[in-house]
Amino acid sequence: MAERTAAERVALARHPDRPGTPEFIGTLFTDFFEQRGDRLCGDDRAILGGAALFHGRPVTVLGTRKGRAIEERVACRFGMPSPEGYRKVQRLVRQAEKFRRPVIAFVDTAGAYPGREAEEHGQGEAIASTLALMSGLTVPVVSVFTGEGGSGGALALGVANRVLMLENAVYSVLSPEGFAAILWKDAARAEEACEVMKLTAADLLELKAADEVLPEPPGGAHTDPAALMATVDAALVRSLAALSRTAPAALAAQRYRRFRALGAAAVRKERA
Template sequence: MSDQLTAAQRVALSRQTTRPGTADYIAALFTDFFQQRGDRQGREDPSILGGIALYHGRPVTVIGHRKGRTLEENLTYNFGMPGPEGYRKAIRLMEQAEKFRRPVITFVDTPGAYPGLEAEAHGQGEAIASAIARMSTLNVPVVTVVIGEGGSGGALALAVANRVLILENAVYSILSPEGFASILWKDAGRSGEAAELMKLTAADLKELGVADQVIPEPAGGAQEDPQTVFDAVDAALSAALAQVAREGDFAARRWEKFRKMGTCAPEKE
């Protein structure tokens, strides 16, 4: 455990290129992964990786943001920033999961949805909204693991889950600390300060009720000992899945969970 790290240090760790990503978790935790590509509307977005796999021998649908390690990979995966096509592929895969009664497991690791011209032209806002809405009513168990950066709506679009687990040094926030600082103070250089204020660390998110469980990482971060992290994620994930499956009423319980996010006064109408 590394309690002494600052929020800004954790932000840096969450972005480490050597940190295990979605593809690594799929390789380590699942067998017989069958990749599914394309939104069936004309595009494949490689920044979202998804398909069917066996998890402890049982079929599941697994979907996650994909980042690269090298510049070349990052150009292919657009630095883990999906366009609307990626979210539409995710919707397609989730709907299939529901049809075939497979649980959905998602891995979140994105700086955010891509803010590009074509992404806007193709309806980035609509795609994210639809992914969130569709995910909210899926009648199968959904468990999300935030493994790196949980950047804004682009992260949430894969994170409307019955359980949200988060790695100790992963972050999940409304915006990157740089974006936050530049919006509020017109100064992206104050991102360190922003990170502290934003309550974006795993511990903060647990306290706010946004994350259900924090998965510890080895000293120095997940990249220092990936196998230990895979084992810890596996244990937490299988326990969460079993628990959600036992509870039943997946869509209704997921709604109750998100319905309670944030309290207001007065309580009554």
């Protein structure tokens, strides 16, 4: 894997030509039927999802969508989901559970949309209940972090049995800009933030927040999409094969243990 600074990887993760959820769905799946709407009040274009076949097997596939042309980017709020988006995710994964379909999620978002309506419609509740629902699913869940993974808005799609990350994808508690603004009151120190945040795929693997890092073409994912797709395809086949042998209750239990263990080494005992 190429040696790059964390800031360089952040730039690659945000590259405008980087393949996104529509490309992954279009290339790796057949017969995709998009399912729209949260059945409550709206349809969030920042979340794309539905039923599809993966190597002939029915699955539920979903992910965040940033959009390409400017109109589409605006409609998708640059990939930042609203509560309607998370409630659409909930609707889709409930169906996955009902029809015993594995869930495959592609994550590439700066985070949940911080807007007035989003708050009024319960952004916090929408993310919280998505986390809770995903944690208890008894079908296999595989999440692929393909670009930016920002905050709780990304995590909502990342409560999986296996979390895969592309080599130049990043995943963090907040954007480097937001991090620098909060901690140092200076958003301009974002590059410095990238280095201390431990947000690269390799960092996440070490911290056990990711299970596998998928190599990208030397110049980054966008320079050779065909090669990238082949890598992701093979990784998904491998992950699903392993998880499909696991009993439903054991899948939920494994997912619980996976997240239960995170941060165990970050805690110590000491008398106050």
